[in-house]
Amino acid sequence: MYSWLQASLQQLSQRAMTHSLHHALLLKGARGIGKTEFAEQLGQFLLCANKGTNAHTAGTKSDLVPCGHCQSCLLLIAGNHPDLYEISSDKQIGVDAIREAIKKLSGSAQLSGAKVLIIHDAHTMTESSANALLKTLEEPTNNTFLLLLSHQSERLLPTILSRCEKVALPSPTLQGCHDWLSEQGYSNVDDAMLRLYSASPLELIEHLKSPPKVSYNEVVENIGYLSVGTLNAAAVATKWQDEATTIVQWLQVWLVDQLKTGPHNIDALWEMQKACISANEQLRNPGVNKSLVLVNVLQSIAQRP
Numbered sequence: 001m002y003s004w005l006q007a008s009l010q011q012l013s014q015r016a017m018t019h020s021l022h023h024a025l026l027l028k029g030a031r032g033i034g035k036t037e038f039a040e041q042l043g044q045f046l047l048c049a050n051k052g053t054n055a056h057t058a059g060t061k062s063d064l065v066p067c068g069h070c071q072s073c074l075l076l077i078a079g080n081h082p083d084l085y086e087i088s089s090d091k092q093i094g095v096d097a098i099r100e101a102i103k104k105l106s107g108s109a110q111l112s113g114a115k116v117l118i119i120h121d122a123h124t125m126t127e128s129s130a131n132a133l134l135k136t137l138e139e140p141t142n143n144t145f146l147l148l149l150s151h152q153s154e155r156l157l158p159t160i161l162s163r164c165e166k167v168a169l170p171s172p173t174l175q176g177c178h179d180w181l182s183e184q185g186y187s188n189v190d191d192a193m194l195r196l197y198s199a200s201p202l203e204l205i206e207h208l209k210s211p212p213k214v215s216y217n218e219v220v221e222n223i224g225y226l227s228v229g230t231l232n233a234a235a236v237a238t239k240w241q242d243e244a245t246t247i248v249q250w251l252q253v254w255l256v257d258q259l260k261t262g263p264h265n266i267d268a269l270w271e272m273q274k275a276c277i278s279a280n281e282q283l284r285n286p287g288v289n290k291s292l293v294l295v296n297v298l299q300s301i302a303q304r305p
């Protein structure tokens, strides 16, 4: 398990051992921290037939991992466990997928152990999907665990949120991310990239494989031109509209750098940071005019006091 998630995994596994684990967990945290691997390992532990049976390791950390050789573990490793269900979708999780999973959970476990349902990107459940899940969340069948994963948990219906125990999974620290990248063979990572994506290390690796088309240094250079009026915001926005999301994120890194210098215009910089957050949200909408979103943010930066 990723080093930044180990403590959380041990805590939950420990509670599973003492039968004090809530049956519905909302595992929330930034995109790209490894929530899928986390849920799958916790699921394997819940299903493992030998958990806690090794007298030599009882009470130690090594007692809190799946044994890896019982029938349940072997089926899981083969990707073929009859009591583990996973739901995921590229866009929306529809009600049929939820109903089908609930039907499976309502029967008895095929291996006479626990049953586990993992719902990836739970925030993409439609309203009717979420409603279909409610009864199971309230009255789960015996020894059944529901693991809901989300990097946008604020989008979940309050009725779902109130029935789950929320587990906030951490991102690594900047240093932690740096160390992990070195172990993965990425030792000379650009400092700006590291700062931009350190909260989402798995996503960072993807960006290192195909770097953004506009670099941080280019953005800083253009901010300079905007400030002195050599370039205007509309021209820059048109040039960069296809990279709008990356540009706004780079602007946020730049704003953090400005804030660190103890500037005179601190309130204005915070307002710009808020404008960037709002721009990020607008850019999630596929129909948005990216150039327009970008021009607003760039203008506020160009005209800063």
Ligand SMILES: [Zn+2]
Residues within 6 Å of the ligand: 047, 048, 049, 050, 051, 066, 067, 068, 069, 070, 071, 072, 073
């Ligand atoms: Zn096992």
